[in-house]
Amino acid sequence: MIPAMVASVETMLERWRQNEVKETEVFQEFKVLTCEIISRTAFGSSYLEGKNIFDLLARMASIVSRNNFKVGIPGIRKFLKTRDDTESEELEQGIRDSIIKLINRREEGLLMAIHSDWQDKAREEVLKLFGKQNPSPDGIGRLKIMSMIINESLRLYPSVFNITREVQKEVRLGKIIIPEKMAVCLPILAVHDNSQVWGEDAHFFKPERFADGVAKATKNNTSGFFSFGSGPRSCVGLNFATTEIKIALSMILQNYKFTLSPTYLHSPVHILTICPQYGLQIMLEAL
Numbered sequence: 322m323i324p325a326m327v328a329s330v331e332t333m334l335e336r337w338r339q340n341e342v343k344e345t346e347v348f349q350e351f352k353v354l355t356c357e358i359i360s361r362t363a364f365g366s367s368y369l370e371g372k373n374i375f376d377l378l379a380r381m382a383s384i385v386s387r388n389n390f391k392v393g394i395p396g397i398r399k400f401l402k403t404r405d406d407t408e409s410e411e412l413e414q415g416i417r418d419s420i421i422k423l424i425n426r427r428e429e430g431l432l433m434a435i436h437s438d439w440q441d442k443a444r445e446e447v448l449k450l451f452g453k454q455n456p457s458p459d460g461i462g463r464l465k466i467m468s469m470i471i472n473e474s475l476r477l478y479p480s481v482f483n484i485t486r487e488v489q490k491e492v493r494l495g496k497i498i499i500p501e502k503m504a505v506c507l508p509i510l511a512v513h514d515n516s517q518v519w520g521e522d523a524h525f526f527k528p529e530r531f532a533d534g535v536a537k538a539t540k541n542n543t544s545g546f547f548s549f550g551s552g553p554r555s556c557v558g559l560n561f562a563t564t565e566i567k568i569a570l571s572m573i574l575q576n577y578k579f580t581l582s583p584t585y586l587h588s589p590v591h592i593l594t595i596c597p598q599y600g601l602q603i604m605l606e607a608l
């Protein structure tokens with residue numbers, strides 16, 4: 322898994338090296354990177370081969386996002402389909418077909434840019450552990466400053482901004498009684514921003530709050546930090562995602578200093594995940 326991630330980051334950095342312009346739109350770059358890593362690790366192919374699947378998934382994501390809180394009339398929805406219902410069925414079939422094709426073939430064969438002090442600290446840690454070599458599995462587990470930065474970034478900008486659960490049996494929460502079968506929405510973003518859990522500086526980027534772990538950062542309210550969900554249905558990709566982020570950031574820090582471009586406009590939007598509406602333009606300075 323790690324060599325595939327390193328190879329994908331190398332491909333991205335090679336593209337950056339050939340780019341004459343210093344400004345790079347990294348949101349798109351990171352989208353391509355994550356798709357390529359998933360393609361390589363799951364299907365053994367490259368991003369371009371999996372591109373069709375990711376295009377279909379992006380269209381599916383915008384339909385899901387549009388219809389997230391729409392309630393259909395039970396029974397009738399099966400017969401009276403909306404345009405989105407029909408399109409999502411077609412997309413689902415397209416995604417299934419493409420994945421099966423890929424599997425068959427395989428069987429044959431923003432925040433660090435603003436807070437430059439934390440960027441410097443992270444680079445120092447990376448250079449101490451890896452020098453200019455590619456990240457090693459052992460060193461990845463020892464990236465403490467970077468873990469604090471990742472936690473703080475995911476606290477302020479959790480990619481998934483809420484999760485839902487169905488109540489198994491009636492339960493009392495303080496003065497509220499929640500009946501059986503009720504769907505409950507857990508607003509990750511709101512909890513991550515709550516000053517009762519995080520203190521008065523909840524809105525500020527302060528990775529140091531995670532220096533002694535999540536329990537200390539949340540004043541022993543560990544469920545107050547749940548960017549990867551919580552309980553038995555929490556994110557199965559947690560280790561995959563954090564390893565990928567650590568490898569990508571380490572290799573970028575080894576090669577570049579970066580600052581936010583003056584063209585960047587801060588406008589996070591929720592399109593299934595939280596993302597920058599107008600992209601994320603940064604200025605790269607080769608080291």
Ligand code: HEM
Nearest residue numbers: 480481484548549550551553554555556557558559561562
């Ligand atoms: C920064 C990256 C990621 C974040 C913030 C994230 C966050 C989440 C969250 C909040 C949930 C819902 C958990 C819950 O309901 O308690 C979830 C579920 C899930 N995630 Fe992730 N995720 C990330 C990356 C990934 C990756 C890379 C993969 C796959 C390789 C993945 C696979 C899954 C799966 C399969 C579930 C459903 C688990 C279940 O229902 O049992 N995630 N993720």
